[in-house]
Amino acid sequence: MEFFFQILINGLSLGFLYALAALGFVMIFKSSSVLNFAHGELMAIGAFLFLVLTTWAKLPIWLAFILTLAGSFSLGFIIERFFLRPLIGEALIEVIMLTVGLAIMLKGLMLFIFGGDIHSYPDFLPESLTFQWGAIEISGVYVATFIIGIIFLGLFGFFFKYSSQGIYMRSVADNQPAAMALGVHVRRVFALSWAIAALVCAISGIVLGIINGINVHEVSAIGLKVFPVVILGGLDSIGGAIIGGLIIGLLETFTGGYISSGLREVIPYIALIIILLIKPYGLFGLVEIERV
Amino acid sequence: MLNLRFHPCGNFNESYEKELTIFETDFGRLFMIVGLILLFGVVPFISSEYILYILNIIGIYAIAAIGLNLLIGYTGQISLGHGAFFGVGAYAAAILATKAGIPFIIAVPAAGFITALVGMIFGIPSIRLKHLYLTIATLAGQFILEYVFVQWESLTGGAEGISVTTANIFWIDLGSDRNFFYVIFICFVLMAWIAVNLIRTRYGRAFIAIRDNDQAAEGMGIPIFPYKLLSFAISSFYAGFAGALFAYYMMSITPEPFNLWLSIEYIAMIIIGGLGSIPGAVFGSIFIVTLSEVLSYATEILMNLGTSTAAGITIAPLREFIYGLVIVLFIIFEPKGLAEVWRIVRSSFRLWPFSY
Numbered sequence: 304m305e306f307f308f309q310i311l312i313n314g315l316s317l318g319f320l321y322a323l324a325a326l327g328f329v330m331i332f333k334s335s336s337v338l339n340f341a342h343g344e345l346m347a348i349g350a351f352l353f354l355v356l357t358t359w360a361k362l363p364i365w366l367a368f369i370l371t372l373a374g375s376f377s378l379g380f381i382i383e384r385f386f387l388r389p390l391i392g393e394a395l396i397e398v399i400m401l402t403v404g405l406a407i408m409l410k411g412l413m414l415f416i417f418g419g420d421i422h423s424y425p426d427f428l429p430e431s432l433t434f435q436w437g438a439i440e441i442s443g444v445y446v447a448t449f450i451i452g453i454i455f456l457g458l459f460g461f462f463f464k465y466s467s468q469g470i471y472m473r474s475v476a477d478n479q480p481a482a483m484a485l486g487v488h489v490r491r492v493f494a495l496s497w498a499i500a501a502l503v504c505a506i507s508g509i510v511l512g513i514i515n516g517i518n519v520h521e522v523s524a525i526g527l528k529v530f531p532v533v534i535l536g537g538l539d540s541i542g543g544a545i546i547g548g549l550i551i552g553l554l555e556t557f558t559g560g561y562i563s564s565g566l567r568e569v570i571p572y573i574a575l576i577i578i579l580l581i582k583p584y585g586l587f588g589l590v591e592i593e594r595v
Numbered sequence: 596m597l598n599l600r601f602h603p604c605g606n607f608n609e610s611y612e613k614e615l616t617i618f619e620t621d622f623g624r625l626f627m628i629v630g631l632i633l634l635f636g637v638v639p640f641i642s643s644e645y646i647l648y649i650l651n652i653i654g655i656y657a658i659a660a661i662g663l664n665l666l667i668g669y670t671g672q673i674s675l676g677h678g679a680f681f682g683v684g685a686y687a688a689a690i691l692a693t694k695a696g697i698p699f700i701i702a703v704p705a706a707g708f709i710t711a712l713v714g715m716i717f718g719i720p721s722i723r724l725k726h727l728y729l730t731i732a733t734l735a736g737q738f739i740l741e742y743v744f745v746q747w748e749s750l751t752g753g754a755e756g757i758s759v760t761t762a763n764i765f766w767i768d769l770g771s772d773r774n775f776f777y778v779i780f781i782c783f784v785l786m787a788w789i790a791v792n793l794i795r796t797r798y799g800r801a802f803i804a805i806r807d808n809d810q811a812a813e814g815m816g817i818p819i820f821p822y823k824l825l826s827f828a829i830s831s832f833y834a835g836f837a838g839a840l841f842a843y844y845m846m847s848i849t850p851e852p853f854n855l856w857l858s859i860e861y862i863a864m865i866i867i868g869g870l871g872s873i874p875g876a877v878f879g880s881i882f883i884v885t886l887s888e889v890l891s892y893a894t895e896i897l898m899n900l901g902t903s904t905a906a907g908i909t910i911a912p913l914r915e916f917i918y919g920l921v922i923v924l925f926i927i928f929e930p931k932g933l934a935e936v937w938r939i940v941r942s943s944f945r946l947w948p949f950s951y
Binding site for chain 2: 329338386389390394395396397399400401403405406407408409410411412413414415474527530531534538563566568569572573575576579580583584585
């Protein structure tokens with residue numbers, strides 16, 4: 304029973320991480336319908352930026368955190384302006400391939416600068432965060448992850464629901480021509496959505512780095528794991544991304560714990576295909592009805 | 596009747612047959628015959644072993660890329676699992692050859708048909724999925740097949756893989772690069788010929804109709820799902836055929852090369868070459884194979900230049916960077932690919948003194 308609970312906790316925290324990573328993905332998809340294959344690399348860039356600022360430049364943690372967020376925000380702007388904007392109106396496959404090319408580029412660049420080793424942050428979390436309940440122990444890192452995750456989910460929920468920019472973004476996602484006709488600056492919305500997505504990526508990259516240490520290969524593998532998560536929940540649903548992340552996390556840890564560790568890596572994809580055959584738009588995705 | 600005139604300066608076709616012709620003038624036919632004679636009569640004898648090896652790899656990749664272009668470029672179904680299908684073909688041929696003792700000449704097409712079957716199974720989600728959802732479903736197929744390659748040890752040999760004996764057709768030994776060159780390029784010409792002509796049949800037209808607007812296609816009475824499955828099957832047949840040739844040529848296979856990266860490379864080939872163009876797939880495979888050879892050659896030189904190997908290790912990732920950069924630049928500046936560049940060059944010659 305203890306084993307079961309430990310796996311449950313591990314699964315939930317892994318799932319939470321996936322959900323956090325998937326959030327930035329859904330953000331881009333919701334407002335610009337771009338399937339971003341460079342997601343893991345954006346996470347790694349955020350994590351490395353934080354690493355450089357904390358360990359090499361020796362800035363205080365809060366300042367490094369804010370600077371990282373600002374840096375990723377502007378990186379998102381730059382990527383949108385120079386790479387994605389020339390492709391507005393091009394075929395889907397070209398946009399997908401562009402993000403793949405971007406991913407290869409960024410990965411090569413990061414491997415060139417930081418190498419393939421594992422880097423880790425200095426220990427800055429307070430000891431008191433560790434949570435003890437009977438025999439089950441949740442380490443402080445996961446508690447911190449949980450808190451950060453809740454804060455940012457709340458912030459983005461409010462942003463999309465109440466701020467004017469958030470409402471613009473939702474309107475563009477819903478119907479681009481109509482939003483344009485009503486005077487929404489669609490290109491600015493695209494740029495903003497990439498910037499926000501890069502920011503969210505940086506946060507999840509940092510959290511990932513705190514938990515596992517940062518390794519370029521590992522983080523970009525998690526970037527690929529985002530796909531089953533978002534498809535499971537429905538590509539354009541934020542709530543779906545969170546639930547999908549939790550499901551995939553639990554599925555992975557339970558398969559790894561009870562069946563075999565080799566199956567653990569593919570079980571998300573098997574689940575993905577089964578779900579897609581039953582519900583083609585994911586659990587909470589927007590169903591597009593087409594009839595001839 | 597010989598049709599030895601030059602190209603007209605515009606589109607003056609009067610019948611549908613004329614629109615469908617492959618060679619508008621007999622000069623095109625002539626150039627193709629000269630090209631084939633050069634390919635089979637001159638190239639194998641003047642190239643070194645290394646050049647022959649690269650040409651063979653290009654030929655194998657070109658066959659698979661043509662198949663992928665039929666699926667993505669003509670039917671509009673994006674597949675991220677082509678590398679795995681290529682692997683299925685390689686494993687099928689290797690298993691048929693080693694476990695069942697089937698000769699080369701039967702094992703290769705058989706591997707193609709087995710892969711076509713596997714491709715149809717992974718094409719089934721296309722009954723309800725479109726666009727991004729289908730893309731991700733094929734991505735899942737890629738990972739599942741990779742898992743099967745590694746885990747089904749009794750059949751695939753696990754991570755150690757299978758070694759294949761030298762191929763021979765009847766009594767001719769295919770061990771040397773030059774003999775295999777003939778096998779690969781005869782297959783390549785045949786497969787390219789089939790693909791070019793397939794596009795001109797009702798099946799090809801149905802594929803294009805589905806790509807352009809599937810709802811309209813269904814409204815015109817094209818049963819979409821069988822045609823999508825057919826397209827998956829044909830494309831996987833090409834991949835499996837190429838994979839079987841690859842297995843025989845490499846003589847040993849492991850799960851390693853058939854990963855997501857290979858699928859991405861195939862898509863890069865057809866995008867850089869030109870979507871919806873058979874010559875484009877060939878241009879793309881030439882470009883990608885040459886690029887990766889040049890890049891690894893360049894890194895090797897830089898590694899030797901560096902005083903220690905440590906410098907070389909840090910330079911190696913730059914290769915990936917340049918590779919990604921080339922893909923990105925191509926998509927931004929010439930989204931229609933090398934086939935379009937080729938068309939522009941040709942038409943500027945055709946219109947030469949009096950371009951308008």
